[in-house]
Amino acid sequence: MNITFAYKTQAVDNTKTECLVVFLPKDTNKDAGYLDQLPKSFHRLLKKFLKLGGFSGKAGQIELAFTNSSHIPRILLAGLGEPAEVDAEKLRRVAGQIGKKIVDMKIANIAVLPPAYLQKNLASQTATLIAEGIGLGAYTFDQYKTKEKNDDSGQEPSSITVTLYDPKKVTEKKALDLGKVKAETANYARTLGNTPSNDMTPTVLAQHAEALAKKHNLICNVLEESDMEALGMHMLLGVSRGSREPAKLIIMEYKHKKAKDTLAIVGKGVTFDSGGISLKPSTSMEEMKFDMCGAAAVMATMDAIGVLRPKLNIITVIPTSENLPGGTAQRPGDIVTSYSGKKVEIINTDAEGRLILGDALAYVAKKFNPDAIIDLATLTGACVVALGKYASGAITNDDVLCEKVVEAGKSSGEPVWPLPNFPEYGEAIKGKYSDLKNVGGRDAGTITAGLFLKNFVGDIPWVHLDIAGTAWAVKEIGHIPNSGATGVGVRLLTDLIHNWKA
Numbered sequence: 001m002n003i004t005f006a007y008k009t010q011a012v013d014n015t016k017t018e019c020l021v022v023f024l025p026k027d028t029n030k031d032a033g034y035l036d037q038l039p040k041s042f043h044r045l046l047k048k049f050l051k052l053g054g055f056s057g058k059a060g061q062i063e064l065a066f067t068n069s070s071h072i073p074r075i076l077l078a079g080l081g082e083p084a085e086v087d088a089e090k091l092r093r094v095a096g097q098i099g100k101k102i103v104d105m106k107i108a109n110i111a112v113l114p115p116a117y118l119q120k121n122l123a124s125q126t127a128t129l130i131a132e133g134i135g136l137g138a139y140t141f142d143q144y145k146t147k148e149k150n151d152d153s154g155q156e157p158s159s160i161t162v163t164l165y166d167p168k169k170v171t172e173k174k175a176l177d178l179g180k181v182k183a184e185t186a187n188y189a190r191t192l193g194n195t196p197s198n199d200m201t202p203t204v205l206a207q208h209a210e211a212l213a214k215k216h217n218l219i220c221n222v223l224e225e226s227d228m229e230a231l232g233m234h235m236l237l238g239v240s241r242g243s244r245e246p247a248k249l250i251i252m253e254y255k256h257k258k259a260k261d262t263l264a265i266v267g268k269g270v271t272f273d274s275g276g277i278s279l280k281p282s283t284s285m286e287e288m289k290f291d292m293c294g295a296a297a298v299m300a301t302m303d304a305i306g307v308l309r310p311k312l313n314i315i316t317v318i319p320t321s322e323n324l325p326g327g328t329a330q331r332p333g334d335i336v337t338s339y340s341g342k343k344v345e346i347i348n349t350d351a352e353g354r355l356i357l358g359d360a361l362a363y364v365a366k367k368f369n370p371d372a373i374i375d376l377a378t379l380t381g382a383c384v385v386a387l388g389k390y391a392s393g394a395i396t397n398d399d400v401l402c403e404k405v406v407e408a409g410k411s412s413g414e415p416v417w418p419l420p421n422f423p424e425y426g427e428a429i430k431g432k433y434s435d436l437k438n439v440g441g442r443d444a445g446t447i448t449a450g451l452f453l454k455n456f457v458g459d460i461p462w463v464h465l466d467i468a469g470t471a472w473a474v475k476e477i478g479h480i481p482n483s484g485a486t487g488v489g490v491r492l493l494t495d496l497i498h499n500w501k502a
Contacts, residue, residue: 001103001138001139001140001159001160002158002159002160003134003135003138003159003160003161003162003180003183004159004160004161004162005131005135005162005163005164005176005177005179005180006161006162006163006164007127007163007164007166007172007173007176008163008164008165008166009165009166009167009169010165010167011039011165011167012038012039012072012111012113012165012167013039013040013041014071015071015072015111015163015165016071016072017071017072017109017110017111017163018073018074018107018108018109018110019072019073019074019075019076019102019105019107019109019110019111020038020072020074020075020076020110020111020112020113021075021076021078021098021110021111021112021113022037022038022075022076022077022078022113023078023079023080023091023094023113023114023115024055024057024077024078024079024080024115025057025079025080025081025082025083025086025115025117026056026057026058026059026079026080026081026082026083027056027057034117035047037113037116037168038075038113039072041069042067042069042072042075045065045067045068046065046075046077049065055077055079056079057077057079057080057081058079058081059079059080059081059085059090059094060079060081060093060094060097060478061077061078061079062076062077062078062079062094062097062098062101063076063077064076064077065077072111076098076101076102076110078094078095078097078098079094080094080115083117083118084119086115086118086119086122087122088122088125088129088411088413089413091115091118091122091126091129091130091133092129092132092133092136092413092478092479093133093413093477093478093479094133094478095129095130095131095132095133095134095137095478095479096133096134096136096137096477096478096479096480097137097478097479098112098133098134098137099133099134099135099136099137099138099139099479100137100138100478101137102134102138102160103137103138103140103160106155106156106157107157107160108157108159108160108161109160109161109163110160110161110162110163111163111165112130112134112162112163112164112165113164113165113166114126114127114130114164114166114170114171115170116168116170118170123170123171124171124172124175125171125175126170126171126175127164127166127171127172127173127175127176127179128171128175128176128178128179128182129179130164130176130179131162131164131176131177131178131179131180131183132179132180132182132183132479132491133179133183133478133479134162134183135179135180135182135183135184135187136183136186136187136479136480136487137478137479138160139187139190139481141190141191141194141481141484144196164176178308178498181304181307181308181494182304182412182490182491182494184303185300185301185303185304185307185487185490185494186300186487186490186491187487188296188299188300188303188487188490189293189296189297189299189300189485189487189489189490190296190481190484190485190486190487191485192205192208192292192295192296192299192300192485193289193290193292193293193296193471193472193484193485193487194289194484194485195289196289197271197272197288197289197322200271200289200292201245201271201322202240202245202246202247202248202269202271202320202321202322203245203246203248205248205250205269205271205292205295205299205318205320206222206248206250206320208299209222209250209252209299209302209318210222212252212299212302212303212306213252215303215306216254216302216303216305216306216307217306218252218253218254218302218306219251219252219253219254219255220250220251220252220253221250221251222248222249222250222251223248223249223250223251224246224248225237225240225246225247227249228247228249228359231339231363232337232338232339232341233249233338233339233359233363234336234337234338234339234359235336235338235339235344235355235356235358235359236249236319236321236339236355236356236359236360238330238334238336238346238355239270239276239321239323239330239349239352239355239356240321240322240323241326241328241329241330242276242277242322242323242324242325242326242328242329242330243321243322243323243324243326245271245321245322247319247320247321247356248318248319248320248321249317249318249319249320249360249363250269250295250316250317250318250319250320251315251316251317251318252302252315252316253313253314253315253316254302254305254306254313254314255313256309256310256311256312256313258311259311259312259313260311261312261313261371261372261500262312262313262314262315262368262370262371263312263313263314263315263370263371263372263373263374263497263500264314264315264316264317264364264365264368264370264372264373264374265298265301265314265315265316265317265373265374265375265376265493266298266316266317266318266319266357266360266361266364266373266374266375266376267294267295267296267297267298267299267316267317267318267375267376267377267489268291268292268294268295268319268353268356268357268375268376268377268378268379269292269294269295269318269319269320269321269356270288270291270292270320270321270322270323270352270353270356271289271291271292271320271321271322272288272289272291272322272323272324273288273291273322273323273350273352273353274288274323274324274325275323275325275349275350276323276324276325276329276330276349276350276352277325277329277330277331277332277349278332278348278349278350279325279350280350287472287473290378290471290472290485291323291353291378292320292378293376293378293467293471293472293485293486293488293489294375294376294377294378294467294471294489295318295320296485296487297376297467297487297488297489297490297493298316298317298318298376298489298493299316299318300487300490301316301489301490301493301494301497302314302316304490304493304494305497308494308497308498310497310498310500312497312500314497315364315368315370317360317363317364318360319356319357319359319360320356321352321356323349323350323352329349330346330349331346331349332346332347332348332349333345333346333347334346335433335434336355338358338359338362338456339358339359339362339363339366340358340359340362340366340455340456342435342436342455342456343431343434343435343436344358344431344434344435344436344437344438345431345432345433345434345436345437345438346437346438347437347438347439348438348439351438351439351449353377353378353379353449354377354379354438354449354452354453355438357375357377357379357453357456358452358453358455358456359456360375361373361375361453361456361457361462362456362457365456365457365458365460369460370460371460371461372398372401372460372461372462372463373457373460373461373462373463374401374405374462374463374464374465374493374496375453375462375463375464375465376465376467376489377464377465377466377467377468378466378467378468378471379446379449379450379464379466379467379468380445380446380449380466380468381445381468382442382444382445382446382449383445383446383466383468383469384468384469386419386446387417387469388469389469389470389473389474389475390415390469390470390474390477391415391416391417391469391470392409392414392415392416392417392465392466392467392469392470392488392489393416393417393418393419393446393450393465393466393469394406394416394417394418394419394463394464394465394466395418395419395421395446395447395450395451395453395454395463395464395466396418396421396461396462396463396464397421397454397457397459397461397462398461398462398463400461401461401462401463402418402463404496404500405463405465405492405496406418407499408492408493408495408496408499409492411495411499412491412492412494412495413491414470414488414489414491414492416465416492419446419447419450420447421447421450421451421454425440425444425447425448425451426448426451426454428440428441428443428444428448429448429451429452436452436455438452440452446466449466450464450466465489467488467489470486470488471485471486471488472484472485472486474486474488
């Protein structure tokens with residue numbers, strides 16, 4: 001759904017819109033002052049509605065009230081709960097519910113009044129959070145659905161216009177624009193992740209990168225399998241051996257003349273993961289199209305960077321491949337030589353993400369020597385067991401960088417939970433016949449997978465984010481669909497870059 005956002009400092013009174021959205025706190029009926037932002041003609045109507053118990057204002061409550069006005073025929077009341085308890089994520093989630101609601105209502109034009117009663121430190125973010133939440137909540141993925149000609153459920157608008165009316169100047173236009181960018185790019189990542197693997201191959205992913213580079217005047221270079229062979233990237237190449245689709249290594253660069261630091265971001269791009277010879281069970285294997293959600297987050301973050309133009313040099317690297325069984329597929333017991341020179345024994349071909357990431361991390365460390373590296377990957381089912389669907393796991397070699405990532409997780413509403421990385425865990429991945437092996441057993445699987453990657457970054461500050469639980473099928477969050485890709489990582493990275501201090 002295409003959404004256009006506009007910002008106006010005039011009052012909403014004489015506006016013509018299909019629906020007016022108002023955010024109200026708990027027990028609004030006890031303090032009529034909360035209604036002062038509304039046109040006076042609606043005061044009596046809403047006071048009566050509130051008195052009858054139609055709306056309590058508890059967090060997440062959404063109620064629709066009809067008016068007698070031809071200019072504003074509907075008012076959508078959104079509850080925020082206790083005013084002192086409203087935080088950024090609560091407002092973002094409620095705005096997400098509004099986004100879902102307006103799509104269901106099939107309306108093309110809405111007006112929004114920002115809450116003028118929030119604490120000062122939150123008020124300045126209001127437009128960002130509202131635009132972000134509505135944009136994320138209104139997301140749909142229906143490109144593969146055919147609408148029947150006799151469908152009488154109502155005509156869906158091709159786009160929605162959302163206008164924020166802010167006569168009290170609670171927030172500002174640039175805050176609205178930031179929220180719009182964060183929502184649009186996270187939704188782009190969702191679409192990349194949701195696209196089925198027959199239409200989202202490594203080649204198609206590379207084409208997306210080339211289109212983004214052209215759109216934002218970025219540098220883009222795509223390494224082919226022959227290039228990777230010459231570089232000795234046999235961990236990456238080994239994963240693609242069972243597929244007819246060639247692997248790619250996608251490199252994008254954004255440079256700013258005033259930048260002091262360079263940040264590298266690496267995303268796992270397995271466009272379909274069958275497990276290879278170590279074949280996965282058939283149940284839910286269709287979800288393995290989501291195994292490239294790390295790559296999707298990196299790609300979409302580059303889209304945001306192209307718009308926001310931060311004073312930071314950014315290098316993004318996406319190793320992308322299919323992991324399929326076949327006559328030429330990599331086997332358990334094979335030993336391959338990585339780009340770094342380390343030799344790795346393949347214990348389980350379904351532990352392929354760390355293989356393609358290892359070569360990509362070593363490449364970016366040696367070629368670009370960035371000040372920091374972050375990688376995102378749907379890496380281990382163990383992370384889902386440990387943390388569930390609501391926090392991404394982190395492994396790091398630098399606590400200062402990790403704290404920056406954790407803070408960006410808090411501000412973006414994409415929580416990160418650091419996991420221990422004691423040296424003893426690393427003993428599990430020491431090879432019997434080689435330097436390393438690609439799995440260390442069931443115990444601490446997320447940690448040992450992260451420590452496998454640590455072998456390929458050297459001394460560069462690095463954070464690995466395991467998004468296996470948070471990348472898709474996250475339920476009960478207002479701005480996230482209950483099924484499909486979430487776009488996790490895009491808003492976290494955007495906040496990290498937006499607030500980066502050299």
